Amino acid sequence: MKRxxxxxxxxTFTYATDDSNVRPALNNVSYTIYESQxxxxxxxxxxxxxxxxxxxxxxxxxxxxTVRVFGETLNEQNLWETRSQMGMVFxxxxxxxxxxxxxxxxxxxxxxxxxxxxxxxxxxEASLAKVNMxxxxxxxxxxxxxxxxxxxxxxxxxxxxxxxxxxxxxTSMLDPQxxxxxxxxxxxxxxxxxxTVISITHDLxxxxxxxxxxxMNQGEKYVEGTPEEIFQKGQELVDLGLxxxxxxxISRLLRAQGIPLVADHMSEEELVNDLWxxxxxx
Amino acid sequence: xxxKMIFGRYIPGDSFIHRLDAxxxxxxxxxxxxxxxxxxxWITYGVLVVFTFLIIRMSKIRLYFLINGLKPVxxxxxxxxxxxxxxTREGDVIYHWKFITIYEEGLRQxxxxxxxxxxxxxxxxxxxxxxxxxxxxxxxxxxxxxxxxWKLPVHELALMMSISLRFIPTLMDETDKIMKAQMARGSxxxxxxxKERMNAIVPLLIPLFxxxxxxxxxxxxxxxxxxxxxGEGRTRYRKLEWELRDTITMFSLVVLAGVLVFLRx
Numbered sequence: 001m002k003r004x005x006x007x008x009x010x011x012t013f014t015y016a017t018d019d020s021n022v023r024p025a026l027n028n029v030s031y032t033i034y035e036s037q038x039x040x041x042x043x044x045x046x047x048x049x050x051x052x053x054x055x056x057x058x059x060x061x062x063x064x065x066t067v068r069v070f071g072e073t074l075n076e077q078n079l080w081e082t083r084s085q086m087g088m089v090f091x092x093x094x095x096x097x098x099x100x101x102x103x104x105x106x107x108x109x110x111x112x113x114x115x116x117x118x119x120x121x122x123x124x125e126a127s128l129a130k131v132n133m134x135x136x137x138x139x140x141x142x143x144x145x146x147x148x149x150x151x152x153x154x155x156x157x158x159x160x161x162x163x164x165x166x167x168x169x170x171t172s173m174l175d176p177q178x179x180x181x182x183x184x185x186x187x188x189x190x191x192x193x194x195x196t197v198i199s200i201t202h203d204l205x206x207x208x209x210x211x212x213x214x215x216m217n218q219g220e221k222y223v224e225g226t227p228e229e230i231f232q233k234g235q236e237l238v239d240l241g242l243x244x245x246x247x248x249x250i251s252r253l254l255r256a257q258g259i260p261l262v263a264d265h266m267s268e269e270e271l272v273n274d275l276w277x278x279x280x281x282x
Numbered sequence: 283x284x285x286k287m288i289f290g291r292y293i294p295g296d297s298f299i300h301r302l303d304a305x306x307x308x309x310x311x312x313x314x315x316x317x318x319x320x321x322x323x324w325i326t327y328g329v330l331v332v333f334t335f336l337i338i339r340m341s342k343i344r345l346y347f348l349i350n351g352l353k354p355v356x357x358x359x360x361x362x363x364x365x366x367x368x369x370t371r372e373g374d375v376i377y378h379w380k381f382i383t384i385y386e387e388g389l390r391q392x393x394x395x396x397x398x399x400x401x402x403x404x405x406x407x408x409x410x411x412x413x414x415x416x417x418x419x420x421x422x423x424x425x426x427x428x429x430x431x432w433k434l435p436v437h438e439l440a441l442m443m444s445i446s447l448r449f450i451p452t453l454m455d456e457t458d459k460i461m462k463a464q465m466a467r468g469s470x471x472x473x474x475x476x477k478e479r480m481n482a483i484v485p486l487l488i489p490l491f492x493x494x495x496x497x498x499x500x501x502x503x504x505x506x507x508x509x510x511x512x513g514e515g516r517t518r519y520r521k522l523e524w525e526l527r528d529t530i531t532m533f534s535l536v537v538l539a540g541v542l543v544f545l546r547x
Contacts, residue, residue: 095500
């Protein structure tokens, strides 16, 4: 049995506004994330998924319910300790770059946590090596591409050797190439260490990489399961305003044209395999 | 236009001057400003000029580049030179034409002030040309550190400065983008009267401000998540190291001051 690392119980959160009949951003949400898992939280805009990210690292506190991180209820006292164990990467690559150069930015969290100088130098080098950005150590942010900036942000997040890496729409502002770079980096990190990855995204392709998917809709947990289980729902996902992965869309269209496929395939490889073997099955 | 500006630009290099501790360079420039005022005759000003050229040589910045970049200041220097030339009324008359009378003392003062000006501008430019903005910020922070006792928020000021410097290129890009977007919508920013052009800037500034605030908010969140809680208990990644060469540089300044005091009238 794997150890629980983050758990939300009956969490309700409403943003403070003057409007009294505003819908809560989150309504009675409960889930548990276990160690070393890759969990994707998906949902369209306004489904409450970004609010979840802010609740998990104490930027916001729920009105009712509890958020437990590392077995302890998150509160003002253990907030900073928790944050040092949780690296976070945000959506906009420019707005989270604090340092004047790549290495300064990676060192920022280390400086904040009072890591001694000698160790800091080692960790900055190691973190940059892990995201393949060592050669850009002295570059300034405006000379980097979006994907490179996000990789620096990941290096900055993992420099503190956190147990959790939280990606809040980290790839949504990148071009396809930058997105691929970032996802490859996260996948590689996941293999090398026993990092728990939580990626919040509206991109179902990204969700495919996860071990488990939690789907949010209108501030409530809609469904939870493995990517296979989730994508079985096909049309339901489309109705919720999510884009199906490319291979899946093609499968559905092919089947609609009467081509006998075994199932709706999630990955391109499965689809291609099914297509080129389909004649043998007759 | 911005390309030609030399102030606040950093030119990467590996000269003796580049490798000096930023604190040494800052103190050096401040003390030098004071020392310049010791000079009061031809020999002492000559010493200053030689000293300055020595530093230019050591910084390995091309003289042509330096002079070219200082053109806007040269106009100012010529202006002060002329002021002194015309308005000082001491010593023998050396030239007289209609209402303009030039005295010997005026010429002398004009040349001296120009040299003083020139030497100061060259040295401060060399400081910024050979030191990264981030090192200057760091140096300022450490040098001003004692003022913390009087509740001066030194760390916060330094952080503000480095973040502002970091965001200049980002906001420049943004301005460029907004400008193009507005031009694509038919906004005309390059023609018309001054008033019309001023009005055309408004649709440029408002989106820029809105986005700057959005960025500031995002940045604050990102900093908080990465454990920023003020200067307390923070370690520093950038280490300034005072080495022998820095002490030697300081010593050269003492020698210069000594020579000037000895040679002045």
